[in-house]
Amino acid sequence: MADGELAGIAGQLYGLPFDDFVGARTAAAKEVAGEVPAGQEQRSLATEVRSLPKPSVGAWAVNMLAALRPGTLRELAELGQSMRAAQSALDAAELRRLGQERRLLLNLAVKAARAVAEQQGRKISDAVATEVEQTLRAATADEGAAAAVRSGRLLRTLSADGVDVVDLAGAVAVPAGAGPAGAAAAGAAPSGAVPAAAAGKRPAEQPAEQPRLRAVREAPRRPAPSARERAQAGLRDAEEAARSAVREGRRYEAELAEATAAAATLAEETQSLREQLERAEEELKAARKRRDVAAARAQQAARAADKERRKEDLARERVLRLGNTPE
Numbered sequence: 001m002a003d004g005e006l007a008g009i010a011g012q013l014y015g016l017p018f019d020d021f022v023g024a025r026t027a028a029a030k031e032v033a034g035e036v037p038a039g040q041e042q043r044s045l046a047t048e049v050r051s052l053p054k055p056s057v058g059a060w061a062v063n064m065l066a067a068l069r070p071g072t073l074r075e076l077a078e079l080g081q082s083m084r085a086a087q088s089a090l091d092a093a094e095l096r097r098l099g100q101e102r103r104l105l106l107n108l109a110v111k112a113a114r115a116v117a118e119q120q121g122r123k124i125s126d127a128v129a130t131e132v133e134q135t136l137r138a139a140t141a142d143e144g145a146a147a148a149v150r151s152g153r154l155l156r157t158l159s160a161d162g163v164d165v166v167d168l169a170g171a172v173a174v175p176a177g178a179g180p181a182g183a184a185a186a187g188a189a190p191s192g193a194v195p196a197a198a199a200g201k202r203p204a205e206q207p208a209e210q211p212r213l214r215a216v217r218e219a220p221r222r223p224a225p226s227a228r229e230r231a232q233a234g235l236r237d238a239e240e241a242a243r244s245a246v247r248e249g250r251r252y253e254a255e256l257a258e259a260t261a262a263a264a265t266l267a268e269e270t271q272s273l274r275e276q277l278e279r280a281e282e283e284l285k286a287a288r289k290r291r292d293v294a295a296a297r298a299q300q301a302a303r304a305a306d307k308e309r310r311k312e313d314l315a316r317e318r319v320l321r322l323g324n325t326p327e
Contacts, residue, residue, distance in 0.1 A: 060117075067152055
């Protein structure tokens with residue numbers, strides 16, 4: 001019974017925000033110890049709760065995926081099963097296709113881990129994001145690693161070389177009863193088994209299933225591939241990843257060359273426009289001077305025209321007077 005209670009309590013604690021873990025662990029241990037003061041079993045459970053290790057930041061980010069985005073980890077686990085089946089069948093074409101799909105899913109999963117970590121009040125660095133990606137990659141390479149990742153009680157990040165089985169020693173808290181953190185583990189314990197101190201801050205979304213660390217295949221197991229076959233499959237995956245990286249690098253080089261040429265063209269056009277602007281400003285200045293001179297001359301001409309019109313009027317009046325005077 002204590003093992004089930006410990007699993008439930010651990011499931012709640014490892015789903016909390018990173019900085020809340022220690023305080024919640026202490027409160028949970030005190031609550032368990034105070035439930036039955038004279039009970040040796042409860043005192044032992046309290047000690048075990050108090051001894052639960054705090055996860056690394058990378059492991060915590062993966063636990064947040066298990067708590068808040070279980071579908072992402074389920075997709076990676078299913079992809080890993082397909083990749084292991086393709087390795088057993090030595091299906092190189094299928095491995096290449098699945099390798100491309102894995103790169104896409106890992107990219108999306110790391111982005112999801114960054115998002116859920118930030119939602120829980122902590123941004124993860126690029127170095128931690130790399131550890132998260134390595135852990136999720138290991139989950140696609142090994143069934144035990146996949147179950148450890150989906151348990152939601154990961155203590156440290158994982159890594160896989162594509163050949164050896166992933167080392168899970170000390171990687172999961174309470175591995176004997178591993179399951180997704182949250183409702184499933186808590187539901188297996190009796191009422192009141194999960195202390196309120198830990199349950200109060202549990203994220204709302206819980207995984208629906210409870211995968212075991214020792215996953216059981218529905219279909220009969222195929223003969224395990226040899227180390228050489230696994231190494232060859234890993235090599236093919238690495239070669240495809242390298243080719244993809246080269247293609248991506250060439251694409252960026254082409255974009256750089258195009259952007260450089262465009263920048264050079266725009267620089268020339270900018271210089272030409274500056275020169276045109278300078279010429280236009282000089283022409284504008286000259287035109288304004290011509291305008292001012294023309295305006296002054298027009299004013300003088302207008303005054304002269306008025307003067308001549310007055311002379312004309314006087315001459316006309318004189319002619320009229322002389323025409324009305326008898327000779």
